[in-house]
Amino acid sequence: MSRIETYHHWLRLEIAHEYYTPGTIPLRLSPSEETNTFFAKSGILFRSASPMQWYILLPSGETAEKQLALWADENPVMKFDLIPLSGEFFYISGLEEKEEENYSIRKSMQPGVWRQLQIPFTLLNNQPEIKLTIQYVKKLVEFILIPKYNHPDIQLQLSEEKGRVQFSEIEKIMLFDTTQAYRFRSTGTVDLSQNTSYKIKLWEVRKTGNRLLSDAVPLPRCNETSAINPENTISSYFYY
Numbered sequence: 001m002s003r004i005e006t007y008h009h010w011l012r013l014e015i016a017h018e019y020y021t022p023g024t025i026p027l028r029l030s031p032s033e034e035t036n037t038f039f040a041k042s043g044i045l046f047r048s049a050s051p052m053q054w055y056i057l058l059p060s061g062e063t064a065e066k067q068l069a070l071w072a073d074e075n076p077v078m079k080f081d082l083i084p085l086s087g088e089f090f091y092i093s094g095l096e097e098k099e100e101e102n103y104s105i106r107k108s109m110q111p112g113v114w115r116q117l118q119i120p121f122t123l124l125n126n127q128p129e130i131k132l133t134i135q136y137v138k139k140l141v142e143f144i145l146i147p148k149y150n151h152p153d154i155q156l157q158l159s160e161e162k163g164r165v166q167f168s169e170i171e172k173i174m175l176f177d178t179t180q181a182y183r184f185r186s187t188g189t190v191d192l193s194q195n196t197s198y199k200i201k202l203w204e205v206r207k208t209g210n211r212l213l214s215d216a217v218p219l220p221r222c223n224e225t226s227a228i229n230p231e232n233t234i235s236s237y238f239y240y
Helices: 033-042 062-073 087-092 192-197
Strands: 007-017 027-031 045-050 053-059 077-084 104-107 115-120 129-136 140-146 156-160 171-175 179-185 200-204 211-217 233-239
Touching (some): 027 033, 211 233
Antiparallel strands (some): 104 115, 156 200, 200 211
């Protein structure tokens, strides 16, 4: 009669992101090839419990625990690759390299791997919980306004309905060396995780009173980088 293996929980891993909800984070946590080999020969299981939550399970029983103690004496380091599943993730996510008591975060030079979580395989009775929070890197936003028809210069004004986004003075720019356009840029970074609550309006400024041209100027998406300031600014193009 075959013996049924039993396991017990040793380590819980969890990842949160300031921009995404847990079920929508475009990220995969994957043991490195070296760590997968270590898990296979030591009988350790790596299991996903829910989106962005994983468990490492150790085999139970006296023989298994003695074997695991031998592995612990060698002090191997378990390595887990953080692999983004969208280009947007790279642009708005921040997680600094650091050294904590139970783990460390390292930048990775492997193609497609953003960061690596490294965990020493030490005392089996620690049963730690590791939770990583990835920061949301906010950006400045700019609006490139393009007239649909040729007409004399008019004075434009851009505003957010509740005044939560402030804009710089308007700039005239040329697109493709042939098209005149206008550029507004926010004076501070904008939290796009709240983008559904922003309402951007475009006005024509007149002496007799401002005329509303649009009350639905779209905010840029997180990966729409600016051609002028690509490192810290995202762009929305709008025809009026």
